[in-house]
Amino acid sequence: MFGGMALGETAITGLLTGEDVLCTAAAMQALGARVVREDGVWRVRGFGVGGGQEPADVLDLGNSGTSARLLSGILASHRFTSFMTGDGSLRKRPMQRVIDPLSRMGARFEAREGGRMPLAIVGTDEMVPIEYTLPVASAQVKSCILLAGLNTAGETTVIEPEATRDHTERMLRHFGAEVRVAPADNRGKRITVVGWPELKARDIVVPGDPSSAAFAVVAAAVKPGSDVLVENVGVNPLRAGLYTTLKEMGADLTFENQREVGGEPVADLHVKGGVLKGIEVPPERAPTMIDEYPILAVAAACAEGTTRMLGLAELRAKESDRLSSVAAGLAANGVRHEMGADFLVVYGDGKAPAGGGLVKTHLDHRIAMAFLVLGLAAREAVAVDDGSPIDTSFPGFAALMNGLGAKIEDA
Numbered sequence: 001m002f003g004g005m006a007l008g009e010t011a012i013t014g015l016l017t018g019e020d021v022l023c024t025a026a027a028m029q030a031l032g033a034r035v036v037r038e039d040g041v042w043r044v045r046g047f048g049v050g051g052g053q054e055p056a057d058v059l060d061l062g063n064s065g066t067s068a069r070l071l072s073g074i075l076a077s078h079r080f081t082s083f084m085t086g087d088g089s090l091r092k093r094p095m096q097r098v099i100d101p102l103s104r105m106g107a108r109f110e111a112r113e114g115g116r117m118p119l120a121i122v123g124t125d126e127m128v129p130i131e132y133t134l135p136v137a138s139a140q141v142k143s144c145i146l147l148a149g150l151n152t153a154g155e156t157t158v159i160e161p162e163a164t165r166d167h168t169e170r171m172l173r174h175f176g177a178e179v180r181v182a183p184a185d186n187r188g189k190r191i192t193v194v195g196w197p198e199l200k201a202r203d204i205v206v207p208g209d210p211s212s213a214a215f216a217v218v219a220a221a222v223k224p225g226s227d228v229l230v231e232n233v234g235v236n237p238l239r240a241g242l243y244t245t246l247k248e249m250g251a252d253l254t255f256e257n258q259r260e261v262g263g264e265p266v267a268d269l270h271v272k273g274g275v276l277k278g279i280e281v282p283p284e285r286a287p288t289m290i291d292e293y294p295i296l297a298v299a300a301a302c303a304e305g306t307t308r309m310l311g312l313a314e315l316r317a318k319e320s321d322r323l324s325s326v327a328a329g330l331a332a333n334g335v336r337h338e339m340g341a342d343f344l345v346v347y348g349d350g351k352a353p354a355g356g357g358l359v360k361t362h363l364d365h366r367i368a369m370a371f372l373v374l375g376l377a378a379r380e381a382v383a384v385d386d387g388s389p390i391d392t393s394f395p396g397f398a399a400l401m402n403g404l405g406a407k408i409e410d411a
Contacts, residue, residue, distance in 0.1 A: 001070060002175050003044030004033035004052070005150065008201030012042040014232075015206050019392040020064035027071055030055040049199055050125060050151040054080035058118070061086045063319060063365070063392040065093050069140040070168075072098045072121065073147035076107035079125040085118040089319045089363040089389070095119055098144045101132045105148055105156075127152035129195065131159065136314060137287045139164035142191065150177065152195040161188045164287045165238045170263045175199040187284060207234035207266040211291045212394050214242050215369050216404065217271050218295045221251045222302040222377045226273035228404060229256075235267045241289030242296060243269070249276040249303060276303035278348055283311025290314055294370035297326045297346055301335040302377050304350030313342035319389075320362035329371045332357030333382055356380030365389040369397055376406050 001024065003010030015021060025035045025042070031052035034045040047053070052074065061068040061084060068086060072095070075082045085091065096115030103109060108122040129152050132145055142158045146168055149156025161184075169191060172179045178194040213233045220226035235243070235255060246253050252274045255267035276299055289296070293315055300307035315322040327339040334354030336347040355378025359371040368384045375382030387410075390397050398408040 001028060001074065001147070002171055002199065003201065004028040004031060004035075004046045005049050005074070006046040006175050006199040006201045007048050008046065010044045010046065010201040010204060012044065012204045012206060013040065014208075015042050016209065016393070016395075018395050019062050020067060023060060023062040023064055024067040024071070027055075027059045027061065027067070030057065030059060031074075046199070046201065049197065050078065052078050055082050058083040058085055061090060063087050063090055063363070063389060065090060065319070066140055068095070068117070069098050069144045070147055072102060072119075073144035075121045076102040076105065076123045077125065077127050077148045077151035078123040081120065081122050083118060083120050087363065091117045093117075093319070094317055097135070097138065097141050101130065101141070101145050102148055104128070104130050104132070105152065107148075125151065129154040129156045131157040133159040134161060137162040137164050138314070139166075139168070139287070143168040146172065146179075146191065146193045149193045149195055150197065150199075155192050155194055157190060157192040159184050159188060159190050161186070162284060162287050163187060163189050163238060165236065167236070167264070174263050175202055205262050207261050207264055208232045209393075210234050210236075210239050210242070211366075213269060214292050214295050215373055215394075215397070216401065217243070217246070217253065217269055218299050219373045219376050219401065219404065219406070220271040220273060221246060221253065221276065222273065222299055224273045226271070228271050230269040230271070232266060233269050235265050237265075238288050241285045242292035245279070245281055245285070245289065245296060246276075246299065248279050249299065249307075250274065251276060275350065278303050278305030278307040278346070280308040281310060286311040286314065291318075291366060293344070294322060294326050294366045295373060297330060297344060298370050298374045298377075300346035300348055301330060301333075301353045301374060303348040305348060307346045307348065309344045309346075311342060312344060318364070320364040320367060322364065322367065325360070325362055325364060325367045326370070329357070329359040329367065329374075332359055333371070333374060333378060353378045354380060355382045358383045358385060361386050361389065363389050365392050365394065369394065372398075372401070372408055375408075376401075
């Protein structure tokens with residue numbers, strides 16, 4: 001997206017070829033960016049801030065809520081009408097959280113009940129800058145507003161109640177935008193972007209996704225005798241909550257070869273199998289690991305003692321109601337637990353979970369991958385009803401895990 005809004009050619013290496021990325025690339029092409037992939041390098045020739053063209057067809061973002069919400073900010077600040085949809089899972093996800101602030105800025109929307117897709121966006125190039133306090137901590141909503149603010153005169157400000165992942169702020173600066181960040185009340189931040197910058201193309205090296213690395217790390221941590229090195233993983237503190245939590249649980253996990261790549265902290269994760277203990281995960285940590293709770297629940301199922309995970313309400317607005325999906329998967333595999341409106345408690349006994357269950361994924365890639373990892377540690381094999389959504393974020397997951405000694409296969 002940034003390459004598409006910049007002037008010149010942006011070269012991107014290390015980019016995942018999952019369906020989420022492919023759908024995003026297609027959407028930017030529909031807006032007029034030139035996107036080609038050559039020898040593993042993606043080259044994007046952009047159209048500049050506010051220079052996108054009206055898409056000739058509906059933009060299909062597949063399963064990617066991040067792509068849909070961020071792209072909404074770009075589309076809303078162009079003087080044309082566009083249409084956006086996604087797969088069955090994405091069409092159930094709430095878009096009202098971006099519709100509200102973008103409507104305040106001047107765009108108009110037509111959506112299904114609850115602000116759900118398919119979505120019609122009637123944009124304008126006369127957006128009004130706003131100061132918007134996020135009702136819930138959401139990096140996606142924050143980023144959507146900041147991207148809309150790029151093509152808006154003046155200063156657009158987002159106030160977040162708790163600090164969320166800051167990849168957008170870092171990349172905005174990297175491409176030449178003026179971004180100011182200041183403390184807000186308690187743990188929050190105040191982020192301001194100055195409109196109408198001239199973004200300039202940059203070469204980008206994408207570090208490994210900490211959310212994807214989590215599956216191999218937890219698999220190694222719960223399997224006695226494991227010794228795994230996961231190289232080139234982003235360890236931005238606002239994304240590394242899982243790794244902090246695993247260390248508190250007693251995981252033999254170290255960050256090696258720490259460095260900075262493209263403005264992001266990166267390290268190689270070295271993990272060995274061992275004994276984990278149950279802990280309490282505080283609610284304020286949730287924004288730094290919101291996508292990792294399914295795999296953390298797997299670690300908790302293998303740990304000795306009780307693990308309490310608090311502040312999980314946002315899990316109910318993911319690809320599925322992830323909180324309920326995780327609880328159902330644990331129940332299907334004999335793991336004692338307790339679920340509330342915004343918490344999950346897992347009672348581990350330090351022994352291998354029973355396993356043997358069939359987990360309904362509800363088209364959620366992280367549910368599928370998490371419970372396949374549970375199967376590595378369980379006494380009986382664990383099955384998922386549909387593994388196809390895994391390719392949205394982690395193509396080659398089964399092959400990679402099998403290369404580490406797993407036995408994941410189609411039924």
